[in-house]
Amino acid sequence: MDSLYEDYLADAFDIKKSSMRDVVIQKQIAVDIPRTFADLDIPQFKEPLEDGQNPLYNVLVAFSKHVPEVGYCQGMNFLVALILVGVDMDEFLAFTILDKIMLGEGYNLSGLYESSLSSLYVMSDHIYSWLLIESN
DSSP states (O other): OHHHHHHHHHHHTOGGGOOHHHHHHHHHHHHHGGGTTTTSOOGGGGSOSGGGOOHHHHHHHHHHHHSTTTOOOTTHHHHHHHHHHHTTTOHHHHHHHHHHHHHSTTTOGGGGTSTTOHHHHHHHHHHHHHHHHHHO
């Protein structure tokens, strides 16, 4: 998977291999990066986005290419940031963990981030029901 991550990352930085959808996703990620734990001083997240210097940006754009049906959704930046901090900014390890969380058997959280957000709505309904039961 190491070379797969590198391939996705190389494609993300090659405008000839990027679709219009990729460009839109990359712009949204670029907007969200400065908002990610802005109160904390995490210098790696302040690195320039160009030339692969920002680990948060790198993992998010690589994952958006890896799983195009999910792409990128606001909130993923915080999940990936936590993973990166936990693995001492090891991008490949963070990408691998994100892949397992999103697509792995027993987790499969990718449904929470699909464009219809249907899994998120179902989960929200369950949580709301549990809260109602607990409050009675």
